Amino acid sequence: MKNLLMLFLVISVFSCKTNVETTVNKKSEKPNILLIVIDDQGYADFSPFKEHDKSISTPNITRLGKSGTVFTQAYVTAPVCSPSRAGILTGKNQFRWDKPASWGPGLPNNVKTIAEYLKEAGYETARIGKNDLGRNFHKYNVREYPLNHGYDEFLGFSAHAHDYWLSSNKIKERTPDPYGTSALLGPLMHNMGEKSYEEGYLTDILTDESIAYIKRKREKPFFLTLAYSAVHHLIHEVPKKYLDKYGAKEIPNYDPDSLMAFEKYKPGTYSAYYDKYSRVGAIKAEELRNYYLANLNCLDDNIGRVLDALKEQKLDKNTLIVFISDNGGSPLTGANNAPLTGGKYALWEGGIRVPLAISWAGNVAANKVETRYVSATDILPTLLNAAGMPVKDETLDGISLLKPDPNRLLVWKWQKTWAVRQGDWKLTNTNENHWKSEPSVQYIAPIVDNMELKLFNVETDPGERLDLAKKFPEKVKELEQAYVNWCEANIQQ
Numbered sequence: 001m002k003n004l005l006m007l008f009l010v011i012s013v014f015s016c017k018t019n020v021e022t023t024v025n026k027k028s029e030k031p032n033i034l035l036i037v038i039d040d041q042g043y044a045d046f047s048p049f050k051e052h053d054k055s056i057s058t059p060n061i062t063r064l065g066k067s068g069t070v071f072t073q074a075y076v077t078a079p080v081c082s083p084s085r086a087g088i089l090t091g092k093n094q095f096r097w098d099k100p101a102s103w104g105p106g107l108p109n110n111v112k113t114i115a116e117y118l119k120e121a122g123y124e125t126a127r128i129g130k131n132d133l134g135r136n137f138h139k140y141n142v143r144e145y146p147l148n149h150g151y152d153e154f155l156g157f158s159a160h161a162h163d164y165w166l167s168s169n170k171i172k173e174r175t176p177d178p179y180g181t182s183a184l185l186g187p188l189m190h191n192m193g194e195k196s197y198e199e200g201y202l203t204d205i206l207t208d209e210s211i212a213y214i215k216r217k218r219e220k221p222f223f224l225t226l227a228y229s230a231v232h233h234l235i236h237e238v239p240k241k242y243l244d245k246y247g248a249k250e251i252p253n254y255d256p257d258s259l260m261a262f263e264k265y266k267p268g269t270y271s272a273y274y275d276k277y278s279r280v281g282a283i284k285a286e287e288l289r290n291y292y293l294a295n296l297n298c299l300d301d302n303i304g305r306v307l308d309a310l311k312e313q314k315l316d317k318n319t320l321i322v323f324i325s326d327n328g329g330s331p332l333t334g335a336n337n338a339p340l341t342g343g344k345y346a347l348w349e350g351g352i353r354v355p356l357a358i359s360w361a362g363n364v365a366a367n368k369v370e371t372r373y374v375s376a377t378d379i380l381p382t383l384l385n386a387a388g389m390p391v392k393d394e395t396l397d398g399i400s401l402l403k404p405d406p407n408r409l410l411v412w413k414w415q416k417t418w419a420v421r422q423g424d425w426k427l428t429n430t431n432e433n434h435w436k437s438e439p440s441v442q443y444i445a446p447i448v449d450n451m452e453l454k455l456f457n458v459e460t461d462p463g464e465r466l467d468l469a470k471k472f473p474e475k476v477k478e479l480e481q482a483y484v485n486w487c488e489a490n491i492q493q
């Protein structure tokens, strides 16, 4: 009898482990799904990784990571916001339809989103925060607007960035160019109208609204995409208590009456203010990271509030959470991508390898570090699988996050550059591209700045320090051909 009991225990433990690792939800109850998208977080600034930069303070992101599985080799489909977000949302490489592989892939009618699938699976859907698909900013009656691609509700902004402090009608009316750049200020878009906030800090506002959404009484499971704009520039815009903690001096907010004369812009424009503080120089390179740390710390406290709200509502056990940064840390904000080279704006590992975590109590292994490479396109099939929704689309690029394939082919196309990864190898023609100013001191410069083919073993050399193209010409040829073949078969002509 005792032996039988032991055998039963062993079998139970074993099958439990198997369930945890393969994760197909057999429960009839569908989980709530929370997809948290962060903006421009550095690879080394993700505390669930053992080798993270110790200057960050993000205990809540650590808590989230430990409650599930974190991925040390998670790739997004582009090194900047819009195309990467299109990849996350659709489970596809956005250059399938955006042949120039541009900043603005947009969202065609025939490409289905996670929100559309989950709505069909019986979910209530909402997007709170940044909606940035690179086209048709600030417009309601376009496919890119969340209400037209599967979300029942939207509160946020449709652009690359929004001022962290200025979300009122009043400031919009006083500003000569409220939509002057790819960033904006003023009221947030809210369903088919707007919502003005006289005061408040954007990261706090997005959290408050998300908590209110989570707390709502409902019959159906929810799918909430919470897309923070932190830690995108304007990185210096942070509540004072965080600035004080990191010894960062407060910088005055934008004010239309203040005279800021720059050659390119009229005095008093938001464009001038945004441009000034979205490059290194106005804030000294060596001081920039203090602002970044303050901004990230504030974001972390807000993520803690969301996690606490789920617990308080007793939803923590049946909510699947995915946490991802849309691209690597920016060279212009003081983010740290170490040991990866480069950053946002280019296909070096620092631009496309990002923090990623998935958590779902009892279904996804907790406290686990997955070192095999995965893609942000895997989020869609993973979520649909959890929701019990079959995926039939053969042009999907994603597979399950929980079953990584160590030999799969991943491809990237970003403007005139491209990259391909298969197994341990990465081939790329990427150059260095740190955009509009000198990079911050955290930036690790790539070994070369040209568009010749470079071959790296990114398993043993994630920092891409040793170009092996000359040593392994056959591997170069093989991977280049794999990239060409993929494009010929999949990019719409």
Ligand SMILES: [Ca+2]
Pocket: 038, 039, 040, 080, 081, 232, 326, 327
């Ligand atoms: Ca971004």
